[in-house]
Amino acid sequence: MAEKAKQAEVEATDAPAVEAPVVSEAKANPEKFLKEFNWHNYQEGIDEVDDKQLKEFEKLVAENFVDTLNDEVVEGTVVHISDRDAIIDINAKSEGVISLNEFRYNPNLAVGDKVEVLIDVREDATGQLVLSHRKARVIKAWDRVNAAHDTGEIVNGFVKCRTKGGMIVDVFGIEAFLPGSQIDVKPIRDYDQYVNKTMEFKVVKINHEFKNVVVSHKALIEADIEIQKKEIIGQLEKGQVLEGVVKNITSYGVFIDLGGVDGLVHITDLSWSRINHPNEIVELDQKLNVVILDFDENKSRIQLGLKQLSKHPWEALAEEVKVGDKVKGKVVVIADYGAFIEVADGVEGLIHVSEMSWSTHLRSAQDFVSVGDEVEAVILTLDREDRKMSLGIKQLTPDPWTDITGKYPLASKHTGVVRNFTNFGVFVELEEGIDGLIYISDLSWTKKIKHPSEFCAVGDKLEVIVLELDVEGRKLSLGHKQTTDNPWDKYETEFALETVHNAAIAEIVDKGATIEFNEDIVAFVPSRHLEKEDGSKLKKGETAEFKIIEFNKEFKRVVASHTAVFKAEEVANVKAAVKKAASAAAEAKPTLGDANDALQALKDKMDGKV
DSSP states (O other): OHHHHHHHHHHHHHHHHHHHHHHHHHHHOHHHHHHHOOHHHHHHTOOOOOHHHHHHHHHHHHHHOOOTTSOOEEEEEEEEEOSSEEEEEOSSSSOEEEEGGGGTTOTTOOTTOEEEEEEEESSOTTSOEEEEHHHHHHHHHHHHHHHHHHHTOEEEEEEEEEETTEEEEEETTEEEEEEGGGTOSSOOSOGGGGTTOEEEEEEEEEETTTTEEEEESHHHHHHHHHHHHHHHHHHOOTTOEEEEEEEEEOSSEEEEEOSSOEEEEEGGGTOSSOOSOGGGTOOTTOEEEEEEEEEOTTSOSEEEESGGGSOOHHHHSOTTOOTTOEEEEEEEEEETTEEEEEEETTEEEEEEGGGSOSOSSOOOGGGTOOTTOEEEEEEEEEETTTTEEEEESGGGSOOTTTTHHHHSOTTOEEEEEEEEEETTEEEEEEETTEEEEEEGGGSOSSOOOSSGGGTOOTTOEEEEEEEEEETTTTEEEEESGGGSOOHHHHHHHHTOTTOEEEEEEEEEETTEEEEESSSSOEEEEEGGGSBOTTSOBOOTTOEEEEEEEEEETTTTEEEEESHHHHHHHHHHHHHHHHHHHHHHHHHHOOOHHHHHHHHHHHHHHHTTOO
16 A cells, blocks of 8 residues: 555656646647647546556556456465454455355465455455455356366265265365265165265266256276276177176076176076075175176177086986886975975976875865975986976875775765765765765755755765776766665655645745645645635645645656545546436436436536536
């Protein structure tokens, strides 16, 4: 300020020295003076200055003074540090003040340090210039971040803390987001290992609207890996054995990192034995050798194998193993049609459900075995080329049909268990492997059965009689009704034609009614045979005499009539009267006319006209 005042005094003292020539010149040539007079300088009170000097002056101002009207970031020098503030010289008419809070990131700030500042307030209430280092850092930081994003420059960042889905990284003083997927090429399980570390990053995304920055460390690794990947892919061949690291484990297989190239070992290519999940064989970050099985044209999808590095278990199966041998194994898989038994590591045989029991009544494999069971079986077929083996359990016990004729001769009586229904009968199991069929017509002597479920239930015990035996066809025909006498043999005599019985009308049905003589016999009465002697008809619940007019033992059909009871008596009476009248007429020798009248009267009576 002193220098600027001194300069003003010098200019003031020099002014009169310039004024004398101007006056003399005006007097000498007034017209020229008026024409060339600098009215601007005159009004401002400024002496005329040479253009060269003026340009030099402007140059000095531009180099040494800061335009405080522009929001530009400028560099200043720390000239003094107090307890709370730092005094910064930015070559303006006065120094600026910045709170030390803005330098917390730099505890070693000292006098003479160069710092970037932004003019916050040109002149506060005390005439002081107020600066901001924090704002300057932010502006410069965004400039640097934008430049790094545009050029792909690698930047250093400090990992401050964890957050949901990733990490917070300080880049040039700006908090950037590092997604968990962008930390490394392999999945990260421990995020805390990166906290408080300085790492290299690449700016991959900037959202200017929300002032968000996303960085990636993975992108730097991928760039190096891409070079390695091209080298590895160029050398890949089927059958090649490579060392890799388990990168990820899924339910369907394992992803192996071959050094920048990923390959998949399907679960079926991990072990010759059946496994439920790949983690039974491998674990994360495990190093192992794998063989290349196949890859696509671009070699971007690589199929690997682990079990192929060891000998196939079928090749190691002893030569002495043959059909008919007994083997032991564990149930590994159960299906509706059977169960797979692992008799050796990687060697399985199938026990079909039909080979689990001698019974011809097939059931589910779950009824016989469970996964994990240790079972013994007999080798039924063995194909080493196709690597197939079929086993049987029932062969461990004698075939029950071997001595079937001795155990179940014709007409022998037994007790069995109802196993299944069909529309035409019931399957009854006499013992494991021995099933017989009772036709629906052989269930009851008296009941009319439409479906076997009306007569019995699955699990019921029934007494049966062996009716037929087919040893070659392994078929057994049984009967249940034959265990008791046929009541219709007795009913055939008791309810013979023309016999009369008392009964009540049970139900009025279409075209007639039914009556129950006992629990077995329900007779049908046609409508015209319900007529009583007075001409009315029997109603439900009425008791009357009925004559049997039809009895069919084979079809269990009985038809009765009430009308026939009294009509038969009337006919008998008429016949007796006719016979008596004829006898009397013969004695009296009546005339032909008298005889005709008598006969006509009898006929009318029989017809019910009288």
